Amino acid sequence: MMPPQPQWPAPGEVPPPPRGPGVLAPFVSPPRDRDLRGLWISLVVGALVVVLCCVGGVVGVVLLVPYADGVAKKQVVSEVETYLVAVRDENFTVARRQLCAREQRTHSIGWFEDHYGSSPVIDYRVSADDVSIADTVTVVVRIEHTGGRWETQQYLMEQSGSRFEICGGID
Numbered sequence: 001m002m003p004p005q006p007q008w009p010a011p012g013e014v015p016p017p018p019r020g021p022g023v024l025a026p027f028v029s030p031p032r033d034r035d036l037r038g039l040w041i042s043l044v045v046g047a048l049v050v051v052l053c054c055v056g057g058v059v060g061v062v063l064l065v066p067y068a069d070g071v072a073k074k075q076v077v078s079e080v081e082t083y084l085v086a087v088r089d090e091n092f093t094v095a096r097r098q099l100c101a102r103e104q105r106t107h108s109i110g111w112f113e114d115h116y117g118s119s120p121v122i123d124y125r126v127s128a129d130d131v132s133i134a135d136t137v138t139v140v141v142r143i144e145h146t147g148g149r150w151e152t153q154q155y156l157m158e159q160s161g162s163r164f165e166i167c168g169g170i171d
Contacts, residue, residue: 073128076157079164080126080139088121100158100167107170119145137164
């Protein structure tokens with residue numbers, strides 16, 4: 001009997017690795033491309049994306065803070081205007097709803113009738129420029145009473161949930 005003849009691969013074919021324990025493949029790792037241009041392009045593009053994200057985040061914060069401050073000031077002015085319109089129109093139930101719970105307990109509808117009955121509000125001036133947001137939110141308002149007498153009042157505002165309420169300065 002003749003020994004088996006080795007099978008030679010056709011030209012261009014890679015022979016399969018031999019079977020058995022301790023046998024190594026022809027390469028430990030695949031050969032690497034000597035041209036690193038693609039790697040450097042990828043690194044530069046990645047670095048540019050990171051820089052753009054950081055710059056965009058900083059610009060976003062710089063633009064968002066004044067916008068949020070302006071929105072809060074408009075909300076505060078709106079609440080104070082709702083209160084003053086209700087007082088001017090002698091709709092004291094609506095005016096009382098603009099107060100925080102603590103102020104509602106001390107200021108009844110009768111209090112509004114007594115307080116504004118003798119000196120009703122004729123007109124008022126309030127602006128977002130007159131709102132101060134620091135430790136407390138303060139709104140400065142000019143109110144005209146009967147007889148053309150103008151009075152300056154400061155309302156202290158507190159946030160309750162998503163809306164602001166008047167919590168001081170109505171006396």
